[in-house]
Every structure is written in C-alpha cells, then in structure tokens.
C-alpha cells in the first residue's frame with residue numbers, strides 16, 4: 001500500500017501565528033521541528049498499518065520546510081514546488097492520502113491563519129464553499145485516492161466533517177483567534193496522529209472511507225476582495241464576471257476547475273488602494 005502525506009504548516013501542533021511559518025521569522029525553526037514531529041507520527045502510523053511506500057509532500061510555501069535529516073528514513077520526502085498542484089505532488093501514484101497540518105478556509109472564526117491559497121478571496125466549488133482541504137481532497141478523489149486523515153486545529157476538523165464525515169480527524173490545538181492557540185504537547189499530538197493514521201488505514205481497508213468526488217461539469221466561483229482583481233481574473237478565457245467582485249468559470253472536471261482557479265489567482269493582483 002502506497003501512502004501520500006501532504007504536510008502544510010499552519011495546522012501543525014504548537015504553530016500559533018505567522019512567526020512559526022515564515023522563513024526567517026522568530027519561531028520558524030521551531031515550526032519546522034514541530035512539523036517534522038507531526039509528520040513522523042503519521043509515517044509511523046502508516047508503517048504500523050502496513051504501508052510499504054510513503055511519500056511526504058512538503059506543501060507549505062515553496063515546499064522546503066521539512067528537513068530530510070529529521071524525517072523517518074522509511075519515507076521519501078518530496079521537497080520543492082511543481083505545477084499545477086504543488087500541495088499534493090505524488091497523489092497520482094498512491095492508494096491513499098493523509099493531510100497533516102492543514103488549516104481552515106478564509107473567513108472562519110477562531111481558526112489559526114485561516115486562508116484559501118491567499119487571504120484575498122473566497123472560493124466555491126459547485127456551490128460548496130471550499131478551502132485548501134476540500135480542494136485537495138477533490139483532486140485526490142478525481143484520481144481515485146481517498147484522504148483518510150486530517151490534522152489541524154478544531155476549525156479544520158469542523159470543516160472536514162462537512163465534506164468527509166467518515167475520514168479521521170485529529171485536533172492538535174484549539175484556536176483562540178487567528179493568531180493564538182492552545183496546543184497539545186508534541187508527545188500527545190504524536191500519539192494521537194500515529195493512532196489515527198493506523199486506524200484510518202484499517203477503516204479504509206474495511207471499505208469505510210471512500211474517495212470524495214464532485215459532479216461534472218464543475219462550477220468554480222471566486223469572490224475577490226476588490227473589484228479590480230475580479231476584472232483581471234475574468235481575462236481567463238471562458239470566465240465571467242457576474243458581479244463587481246465575483247468571477248465564475250465552468251469546467252469539464254475538477255482538475256480543469258482548479259487549474260482555472262489557480263490561473264485566476266495568478267491574473268488577479270491586489271492593488272495598493
């Protein structure tokens with residue numbers, strides 16, 4: 001059994017604000033260590049459950065946060081960034097996936113560093129408001145890959161429950177705001193993540209967790225914070241600006257839908273005023 005562990009940083013144990021997730025910031029080195037701890041726990045759980053090939057994709061920023069020297073040597077680390085879907089590189093060559101250190105979508109209250117790719121937009125996929133966890137779950141689902149486990153704060157857990165109630169969720173911290181959280185110890189988080197990874201694979205083997213898919217065609221709706229951004233995003237062929245700040249694109253499937261979304265982000269530059 002082949003497993004992909006996609007690891008973001010905002011939902012990692014102990015990560016409470018920006019100082020833990022930005023290269024060069026006060027607590028960044030600590031944040032990397034915390035990230036390695038949560039990821040190693042997932043690797044250990046997957047190994048216990050019989051995984052024989054494990055890829056870990058570093059999904060935060062440029063994908064160069066995890067240090068190979070600090071990871072369980074039985075896993076392969078995918079460092080760096082590759083288009084079009086940098087957060088889930090390798091999802092087309094595994095049987096199952098796990099999302100570690102994920103965060104809630106933009107606009108969630110009491111959620112550590114909530115955002116959806118940027119902090120400048122809200123996204124709906126076929127009418128369902130989406131964050132990175134839902135988006136990446138659908139991309140995996142499109143390739144027949146179920147996401148078995150999610151770890152992050154309590155807001156992420158609540159979000160996941162809406163679209164994937166049978167997947168396992170580990171709450172490693174409780175957010176008290178966008179930049180404050182009460183975290184479990186690394187030891188406690190590791191124990192919970194390891195056990196959940198093991199249980200999740202067992203549940204999948206028993207047929208209890210399936211890939212999540214959305215219907216076709218796929219309607220992508222993006223609401224930007226500023227009308228100028230929507231105007232720029234609507235340059236994308238086929239995209240339509242339906243009101244000053246909102247652009248819609250209808251695509252044949254989710255992969256093309258997310259490509260359209262990523263293209264819109266690239267086109268839309270936030271003006272200074």
Ligand SMILES: [Zn+2]
Pocket residue numbers: 008009010059060061
């Ligand atoms: Zn991130």
